Amino acid sequence: MLEDLDDRKNTLLDRKTVARNLQKLQKEGRCKCLLVNLPGVSNYGQIRTVDVVLLPSIEISPDVMTQIYERQRAFDKSIRHESATRLRKSKPEDIPSLTGVQRMPKAEIVEKGRTLQENGFISPKLVRSRLLHQFLWLYISGLRDENTHLEEYDAVNGGGVVFSLLVAIQSMPLESFLQVIGSTKHIKGLAERCKRGMRLSDLPRKESESLLDLNASGRLAWLVDILRRLKVCDLL
Numbered sequence: 001m002l003e004d005l006d007d008r009k010n011t012l013l014d015r016k017t018v019a020r021n022l023q024k025l026q027k028e029g030r031c032k033c034l035l036v037n038l039p040g041v042s043n044y045g046q047i048r049t050v051d052v053v054l055l056p057s058i059e060i061s062p063d064v065m066t067q068i069y070e071r072q073r074a075f076d077k078s079i080r081h082e083s084a085t086r087l088r089k090s091k092p093e094d095i096p097s098l099t100g101v102q103r104m105p106k107a108e109i110v111e112k113g114r115t116l117q118e119n120g121f122i123s124p125k126l127v128r129s130r131l132l133h134q135f136l137w138l139y140i141s142g143l144r145d146e147n148t149h150l151e152e153y154d155a156v157n158g159g160g161v162v163f164s165l166l167v168a169i170q171s172m173p174l175e176s177f178l179q180v181i182g183s184t185k186h187i188k189g190l191a192e193r194c195k196r197g198m199r200l201s202d203l204p205r206k207e208s209e210s211l212l213d214l215n216a217s218g219r220l221a222w223l224v225d226i227l228r229r230l231k232v233c234d235l236l
Helices: 015-027 062-089 106-118 125-145 165-170 174-180 190-195 205-211 214-229
Strands: 032-039 047-054
Touching: 015 032, 032 062, 032 214, 047 062, 125 165, 125 174, 125 214, 165 214, 174 190
Parallel strands: none
Antiparallel strands: 032 047
16 A cells, blocks of 8 residues: 555655655545554563554554554564574674673572572562562552552553552562562671561662662563563553
C-alpha cells in the first residue's frame, strides 16, 4: 500500500517517504498512527517509544498493548538473529576483535553466586516473581489506605495506578529485598538489620546504592518482565 502511493517505482522507501505516505493514509481514514511507550527489558528503567500503525477500527486495550509489545520483541529477536547469522558467515579477517577486555574469572562468578545465597537469595525466578507481586500489591494497597495521591489510568488502559518502582523498592524490607532481588555485597551487620525489620531506605545512601547496583537492577528488570508477561503487572 505504501509503495503504491509512491510515484517512484523500483526504489527503496526511506523513512521520510514512509512517514509522508502514512500521514496521507491517515488523513484518508485508512489507518491511524500512534506513539506507544514500551518497557526496555534489557535495560532496567528504560522506556522505548515506538511508532505503531493500526487499522481505524482497532481500539487500544491491554490485549492490544501486549500484542504490540510481543511484536516488537519478535522483531528485535529477528534482527539479532539475522546479525548473528551474518557474522557467522563472515570471513575471519572481516570480523573485528576486541582486545584488552578480560572475561570475569570463573572463581569470581562462583564466589558472587555463593554470596547471593548466603544473603538469603531465592533461586527460582517464579517464586521471586510471586513474592515481588505480593509486595507491590501490598505497597499500593498501603498507599490507598493512607489516602496518598495516586495517578489513575484512564479506562482505555484497563484501569490501575501509576507509581514509582524505584520508590517502591526503596521501601521494601531489607530481608525481602535480599530474597527477591539479591545482592553480592558484603555489608557489616546485614543479618542484624534484617532481624530489626529495617527497609532499604533506612540504610545509609551509600549502602543502599551499593545493594541496588547494576546487577541487582538487572535481576529486578527480569522479574518485572515476568510479571508483565503473566499479565499481573503493566509497565508502560
